Amino acid sequence: MTFYRLAAANVRSMWRRFVGLVALLAIAVAVCVTAFAVSGRAQEAADRRVQEGTANRSVTVERLTGRHGAKPLTGTAVRRLADIRHVASVQPRAQVSFGYKGPGAPGALLYATTARPALKPPVTRSVRSGLFPLRPGEIVLPERAQGNDLSALLGKKITVQTTHAEGAGQGRGAAAHIRVVGLFQPSWQLDGPDAAYADDTTVVRWAAAKAGVPADQYVRTVGYDRITVVADSADHVGKVLHSVQAKGYSAASLQQEMTALPGVLKLIRATGRILLVVLGLLALIGALVVTGALARQRVREIGILKAVGFRTRSVLAMLITEMAVVGACGAALGAALGAAGAAATAAGLRDRPDLGPYLADRIPLPGATALCGVLLLTIAVTVLGAYLPAHRAARLPPADAVREW
């Protein structure tokens, strides 16, 4: 009888002895799979947002309001940044708040933002194809904002409230009419939560009114609040970022920003990594203890096998195969439990506004590679833990092993 048949038969016959180790492995694997599935899906969602193309090549320059010596992001700044080597384009952004009250939104405060070609929001529905560049008087809203469903506003001309400055620290509301021409995924938060996109003229006019300056002087005096600098290739992003910072502007690459997950998801991912190490140690110790105990209990059995002609290597292979089967069972069971755990965790986190966008689309299941990795790792660690006691047992002289007879 070959060692692997015997090992399989042993596991079937002695499964009660392995239940503890299988349960230990299954729980550890389940927790790891849950953590990796949730954080992995969230990472995928974050990665998806960093769109290919210009978004990946972008460097964001922020206006540092209130900081002494901070450079304003005026038209001059735009020209200076455009002169940097490897810069393909410079796309300034202005942003100003406005209010909307009406059907579908009892009261929503949004931020009109200049739409930039390099960073178009992911439009889900629109009144026409080729939405960008937007025409004067047009706006694209998020599908949901502050708990309100705004999708009913698509195609409608709505009245919004903007602010007109009337002196230092004072202002009055003013009505403006604008047409909703598109809706985008609210998970797109490159320009902060509750951004809405309008054409440059409209945004600058509203921003200038709020700042109390003429619209034609706004860019020269107040300036933009953010400038997106697009490098000519992804490889040059680092150099461009360095050059922008060398000119005294506060800048970060968009890629850096977008790969940053919310804290809870980071914690889950970190927990997964820690648990993976714990899993490894548990499997190692478990295999060591279980195999050691079994080997001690099975000294006579090992002696019999050697007496009837099993080679040392075959006995070792049999013991190792048994533990590999146990490891595989534990990992498979753990993966199934982990998938259920991931679904439950995602369902629990989906209602949180900060995490929902990362876990919205479907049940987070770990990828095939991750699953295979966990399976192989569990088996490998279990086998590694089993090796030493199994080797010691397999090398027992047969006369010692069957000394009782």
Add this chain to the structure above:
Amino acid sequence: MTPVNPLPQPPEARAVHKSFALRDHRVDVLRGADLCPAPGRITALVGHSGSGKTTLLQILGLLLPPDSGSVRIEERDVWQLSDNERADLRRRRIGFVFQTANLLPQHSALRNVALPRPGDAHHARRAARELLDRVGLAGRADHRPGELSAGEQQRVALARALVNGAGTVLADEPTGNLDADNERRMLRLFRETADEGRAVLLVTHSPAVADVADTVLSVTDGRVIPEPHNSPSPEARP
């Protein structure tokens, strides 16, 4: 079962010495023991407790190395071979029956019998079934050792010893735990085994076992010497 023909030659111990360290003392158990169980005969090895019978059986069975002397099979000194080669020799040439049957408790009688037979599982199971049938346990093939009586377990152990067509069967007190009926039954099976041309070596204290042996040898003062009256009467045979 028809044994493989010709049967492999039995091992032969020559001038074997073996001693053990016992606390501060050195106990010389075997001092130049010679033993060669003859094919087609039952050889009984008797002697008082601690005389070295089991040690000699283990040495002859390639389980324990001698301090000096040799164990030869077809003129090859087996202790000059590798562990793997000795394991292969044990599997192909020697069958063991222990005092307690030493079956694997988690496996059925059938699987225990098929254990030493490598290769095709189908053939191994068929050979195991034939042997179980021969020892009168065809109906208990799927039972585990815990579900068998001591006598039945010993018969399974004998079937296991024969499954590879071994030319030598070494048994250490094979009937020590059996009642008279089961002892007779086992001895009859040993006789059939020897009659097929195998060398059967029985280490025993039992007069009934010695009575059925063709040759009775005694381990005395570390040597193997013939016992007087070692030719049993035909009616003593089971």
